[in-house]
Amino acid sequence: MPAALEMRKAVPCLVAALAAIAVAPCAAWAAEGAGGGIPVGDLGQAVATIVIFLLLLAVLGKWAWKPIVAQLQRREEGIAQTIQHAQEREKQALELLAQYKKQLEAAEAQAAELLSQARRRAAGEQEKLLGQARQESRRLVQSATVEIEQAKIDALRELYDRTAQLAVDVAAKALRQTLRPEDHRRLVEESLREIAQEASPKND
Template identity: 30%
Template sequence: MELVTPSIGLVFWTTLTFVLLIMLLSKFAWKPIVAALNDREKSIEDALNAAEKAKEELSRLNVESDKLIKAARVERDKMLKEAKTLSDSLIHEAKVQAHAEGAKMIAKAHHEINNQKLAALAEVKNQVGALSIQIAEKILRKKFADAKEQEALVTELLKDVKLN
């Protein structure tokens, strides 16, 4: 039974050692351990605060990024609309210019046709005048006493003349 029940000296020395150990630990080890635990708690709290701030910053940046994307889309749509308007106006101007150029060419062609028509009429008049002079010359050269012979000659000369 001696092995199971401790003696009074063993209990005394164990208690004394335990009290000394507690005093030594409280004087030298307890404060640094508590300080280390407090520092660790503070660093964990700071890390959590920093993570929360980073989360808020990320959220703010996401909102800002969404705003920028929306603004970029609006700007893109505006630029596309301006490009379409510009394209339409250029096409319209090209059509108007082509129409004006066509009208100018038609007017020039009409003018040219009228000039050629007037030149042809002048040529016909000159030919008619020349033919009239030739007929008159031939009539005057022949000295006819009879009017019937003059009419026959004029008729014969008119048959020779081909009108264009």
């Protein structure tokens, strides 16, 4: 910083020295060309040009160009930042999209797996229930057959008893005086045995 300050102090001296060197030929040139055909001008116009330009530079430099350039830079930086943010967000969005796609694919695969498992399980359950139902129906059929068989036997037995009793009663009425009780019983039993023999081949 001190070096820069020293340099700043030295700059006006250098400018003054160089201006003096440059003004001398300029003055001679102005004096020579004042009466010529080409519009040369004079020293006063040259000095006035420099002064007016420097004043305009000072005014516009401080109150126009500096704020405008600063605002332009601020706006350009803002636009660049916005573009950068937009690009970053686009990148993030693309990454998120890829991630979501992966998750969606994984979820779809998982759902398919779960569905497949559920179907397999449902099929297993169906098979199991069908087996049980078949066993149950078979058991019910068997027990019904046994019950029917038993009912048949009971009915037949009751029929034998009733028939025997009826036959005895009928025979007793017809042969009440010729048959003794022992003969009567023997005849009835023989008759029953014959009936049973006749019935058994039909049942088999």
